[in-house]
Amino acid sequence: MVDNLLFCLSKNGVIFWCESCELDYLPPETESRVMNVEAVRGFTFKSLYETLFHSRVVHYGDQIIDRWEEKWIMDGRPPLKMPKCWKKFRFERIRPGARMCSSGGKIVLFWDAFDESGYLHIWSAEISLERRLQGGGEIWGNIERSNIVMPPIEPFKAHKKV
Numbered sequence: 001m002v003d004n005l006l007f008c009l010s011k012n013g014v015i016f017w018c019e020s021c022e023l024d025y026l027p028p029e030t031e032s033r034v035m036n037v038e039a040v041r042g043f044t045f046k047s048l049y050e051t052l053f054h055s056r057v058v059h060y061g062d063q064i065i066d067r068w069e070e071k072w073i074m075d076g077r078p079p080l081k082m083p084k085c086w087k088k089f090r091f092e093r094i095r096p097g098a099r100m101c102s103s104g105g106k107i108v109l110f111w112d113a114f115d116e117s118g119y120l121h122i123w124s125a126e127i128s129l130e131r132r133l134q135g136g137g138e139i140w141g142n143i144e145r146s147n148i149v150m151p152p153i154e155p156f157k158a159h160k161k162v
Contacts, residue, residue: 002102002129005139007040009100013052015040015107015127017139040129042140048125055097055111065091105129107141110149119152 001007004020016037065087073079080087098111107127114120125146132138 002105002107005129007100007102007107008037009052009098009109011053013049013055013098015100015141038138040127040139040141041132042142048143051113051123052098052109052111055113106144115152121148121152122150123147124149 001020005017006020007015007017009015016039018037062084065084068091069080069087080090082090098109100110101108103126105128107129109125109127111123112120113123123146126144127141128144130140130142132140
């Protein structure tokens with residue numbers, strides 16, 4: 001949350017925002033129970049979104065996977081008949097792999113990326129936010145800095161917990 005606005009990172013690497021009042025309880029007779037979210041503007045290059053989409057900085061443990069499968073079954077779907085490693089893979093494909101937090105009125109993103117020689121780097125970007133009223137109250141983001149926060153230690157081809 002930054003300046004009474006809620007921000008979230010989609011599984012596709014897109015940053016969305018909504019007003020905090022959008023979370024107020026809607027009466028049951030309301031047909032639409034979906035929050036009005038909009039994408040943060042200003043990212044003219046889609047390479048950031050693609051990088052965030054492919055990131056897997058976050059890895060999920062067995063308990064999360066078990067709970068996801070329980071919810072899957074409770075929703076009336078058939079049990080997932082596959083090894084645990086494939087369940088994790090499937091779950092991680094529908095969850096964002098990058099992480100987002102707020103710091104000093106800005107958004108900070110963390111993601112991982114491999115270089116050409118197979119080294120894993122953990123990256124960070126600090127994004128300042130600006131509300132532009134002439135565009136109907138759009139939120140625009142500007143990447144102020146982006147750097148590697150964890151230099152490579154050894155090359156490896158598969159994601160590991162970091």
